[in-house]
Structure formats: structure tokens, C-alpha cells
Amino acid sequence: MRPCSTVMHLLLRCMRGCGRHSRSRMPRRLRRPLSYIKLIFNSLYFNSLTNSEVVMDSILEPVFWTVEVVTRWFGMVFVFLVVALTSSVIFIAYFCLLPLVLQTYSPGWIMWHICYGHWIIVMIAFHYYKATSTPPGYPPKMKNDIPFVSVCKKCIIPKPARSHHCGICKTCILKMDHHCPWLNNCVGHYNHRYFFSFCLYLTMGCMYCSISGRNLFIDAYNAIDQFRHMEAEKQGVPVTGIGLLIGIVPSEGVAGKEVSQPPYTYKDRMIHKSIIYMWVLTSTVSVALGALTLWHAILITRGETSIERHINNKEAKRLAKRGKVYRNPFSYGKLNNWKVFFGVEKRSHWLTRILLPSGHTPYGDGLTWDIYPLKKDMMPV
Numbered sequence: 001m002r003p004c005s006t007v008m009h010l011l012l013r014c015m016r017g018c019g020r021h022s023r024s025r026m027p028r029r030l031r032r033p034l035s036y037i038k039l040i041f042n043s044l045y046f047n048s049l050t051n052s053e054v055v056m057d058s059i060l061e062p063v064f065w066t067v068e069v070v071t072r073w074f075g076m077v078f079v080f081l082v083v084a085l086t087s088s089v090i091f092i093a094y095f096c097l098l099p100l101v102l103q104t105y106s107p108g109w110i111m112w113h114i115c116y117g118h119w120i121i122v123m124i125a126f127h128y129y130k131a132t133s134t135p136p137g138y139p140p141k142m143k144n145d146i147p148f149v150s151v152c153k154k155c156i157i158p159k160p161a162r163s164h165h166c167g168i169c170k171t172c173i174l175k176m177d178h179h180c181p182w183l184n185n186c187v188g189h190y191n192h193r194y195f196f197s198f199c200l201y202l203t204m205g206c207m208y209c210s211i212s213g214r215n216l217f218i219d220a221y222n223a224i225d226q227f228r229h230m231e232a233e234k235q236g237v238p239v240t241g242i243g244l245l246i247g248i249v250p251s252e253g254v255a256g257k258e259v260s261q262p263p264y265t266y267k268d269r270m271i272h273k274s275i276i277y278m279w280v281l282t283s284t285v286s287v288a289l290g291a292l293t294l295w296h297a298i299l300i301t302r303g304e305t306s307i308e309r310h311i312n313n314k315e316a317k318r319l320a321k322r323g324k325v326y327r328n329p330f331s332y333g334k335l336n337n338w339k340v341f342f343g344v345e346k347r348s349h350w351l352t353r354i355l356l357p358s359g360h361t362p363y364g365d366g367l368t369w370d371i372y373p374l375k376k377d378m379m380p381v
Contacts, residue, residue, distance in 0.1 A: 071179065162366075192305075
């Protein structure tokens with residue numbers, strides 16, 4: 001680190017020299033960014049414990065600051081996008097797909113689609129509202145006797161176990177997982193279950209629309225494609241023998257007989273385009289959000305958050321060099337981790353607290369994690 005420190009000293013000396021000569025001529029609005037840059041360079045070698053991670057964090061600090069500001073500004077825009085896109089799919093399902101279902105499907109399938117569709121809509125709307133409106137949980141700022149593991153360098157308050165500082169919310173969060181821009185809220189101790197349930201049910205809803213609407217998407221795409229070919233014929237584009245192969249021009253029409261084509265109205269075109277839009281959107285979201293939901297399911301099974309996954313990996317590597325094995329102190333076993341996460345205490349809770357909307361609070365207060373009774377199996381399976 002000595003050559004690095006020498007270079008940094010020379011750089012700072014040049015900046016100080018330039019600053020002294022140009023301070024009187026420099027506009028006031030440029031002094032603060034320059035002071036911020038000087039502070040970053042000073043932080044690169046603030047003590048002998050500086051390592052490569054501290055240097056990289058200091059170099060990338062402007063990038064982190066930019067992301068935090070942009071996310072904070074566009075938080076409500078992301079929420080509006082979620083509500084608007086979800087509402088558009090529901091609108092298309094009610095006014096375009098439901099009439100087709102009622103006309104073509106058997107009574108049993110009609111009942112299935114109506115019940116499942118309305119159940120998934122209720123679950124998505126409930127959990128999204130709760131995830132956005134429920135505070136994630138904050139550590140107390142007044143003096144107390146609650147055990148803590150460190151002191152936040154930005155809040156200057158004691159941090160309990162599993163708590164981390166959010167630069168966007170500008171406060172510490174209990175059992176912080178991450179800051180979600182689509183919620184405009186942090187995912188923490190009190191709304192983690194709502195966030196995961198929203199992701200799970202939205203993925204299920206998108207997969208349902210994508211699978212059940214596949215044939216409708218193919219029919220709509222073929223109808224629009226056929227109409228384009230018909231329009232091209234009306235404009236004087238010559239039709240070759242390939243028209244017979246793809247079924248655009250019937251053989252009777254070639255023989256000289258006039259064939260009346262059903263009118264392709266503006267309403268038909270909008271319905272077909274809406275079906276294509278819905279299928280593409282739901283298929284894309286089901287793949288992307290499904291991967292995110294699967295990742296969070298793996299983390300829940302291991303009893304850790306997204307931030308703790310990174311910390312635990314570093315700790316496991318550090319102990320592996322010493323010939324030791326790291327064990328997550330907040331994991332109570334795969335099944336018990338899910339019971340703790342969903343708040344399942346008896347068999348009926350699998351229905352009332354998971355498959356139905358439930359506003360029950362999670363275990364504990366997020367300040368202490370000595371849940372000893374949960375180390376045993378909470379209920380026979």
C-alpha cells in the first residue's frame with residue numbers, strides 16, 4: 001500500500017495547489033463537488049487497515065450516490081408502472097378473454113378460470129398494498145438495553161443483529177433484505193413476507209395468463225398477419241403461388257370465383273393486439289420475476305437475507321482458510337425457516353396465513369433473534 005499512498009499524496013498535493021490558486025475564481029456551486037472528491041481521495045488511505053475493498057468502495061461511492069438519488073426520485077414512478085401494467089392485464093382479461101371463455105369453455109372450466117383468476121388477483125393486490133404500506137421496521141434511536149452488534153456510522157445509533165443501513169431511506173432497517181424500487185420501500189422484518197408473497201403470486205398469475213392464453217396469442221398473431229397480406233393485395237401487390245401454401249388466397253378465388261371475406265373491424269384488431277400485448281408481457285414477467293422468486297425462496301430455505309448471503313459467503317471463506325466450517329446462527333432448519341417466515345404455528349395456518357390474505361405480524365420484534373423454541377419442530381409434518 002506504500003506506493004499507492006505515495007501516489008495519493010502527490011495527487012492531493014496537486015489538487016491542493018490548484019485549489020489555492022483557483023479558489024477565489026471558482027464558482028460556489030463547484031466548490032462542494034470538489035470538496036466531495038477530495039474527501040473520497042482522503043478516505044482511500046485513512047488508516048493502516050485500508051484494503052482493496054475499502055479502496056473500491058471509495059472509488060464507486062459516486063456511482064452508489066447516483067443510484068440512490070435516482071431510485072429515490074423515481075420510486076413513485078415505479079409503483080405507478082406496477083399498478084398500471086397489472087391493471088392493463090386485468091382489463092384485457094375481463095373485457096377480451098372472459099367473453100371468449102364464457103362462449104367456448106365448458107361449465108367446469110369456466111368455474112375454474114373465474115375462481116382461480118379472482119383469487120390470484122386478490123392475493124396480488126393485497127400483498128402489494130401491504131408490502132408498500134407496511135414499514136420494514138427501524139431500530140430504536142433512544143438509549144435502551146437491547147443488545148447490538150455494532151454502531152451505524154451514518155445514523156450513529158446501535159445496530160441490532162441483522163440490521164443494515166439503507167442509503168435511500170437514510171435510516172437503519174431491521175432484518176434488511178434490500179431496497180425495492182418497485183415497492184418504493186425497503187424490504188425488512190415486518191414486510192418481507194408480503195414482498196415474497198407478492199412476487200410468488202404475481203409469478204403464478206403471469207404463468208397462468210401465459211399458459212392459458214398461448215393458443216389465443218397464436219390465433220391473434222395469425223389473424224393480424226393474414227389481414228396485412230389481404231391489405232397488401234388490395235393495394236395491388238401481385239399474389240404468387242405461395243399464397244396458396246400459406247392459406248391467404250383460397251383456391252376458388254384463383255379459379256375466378258369471388259369469395260367474401262369476413263370484415264376485419266377496428267374492434268377485432270384492437271382485441272388481437274391486446275391479446276398479443278398481454279401474452280408477451282406476462283410471459284416476460286413470469287420468466288424474470290420467477291427467477292427472482294426462486295432466488296428468494298432459496299434464501300428463505302437457508303434462513304438468510306440477500307445482504308446476509310454476501311456476508312455469510314465472506315465469513316465462510318474466512319473460516320475455511322482456518323479449517324473451520326461456518327454455520328448460520330439464524331437458520332433453524334429448512335422446514336422451520338419457512339414456518340418462521342410465514343408464521344405457521346399449526347396446520348390450519350398453511351391455509352389461513354399462506355393461501356388466504358393475512359395481516360399477522362412476524363415472529364419477534366426484529367431486535368433480538370433468540371427464538372429457541374423454534375429450533376425444535378413446531379408441528380408434526
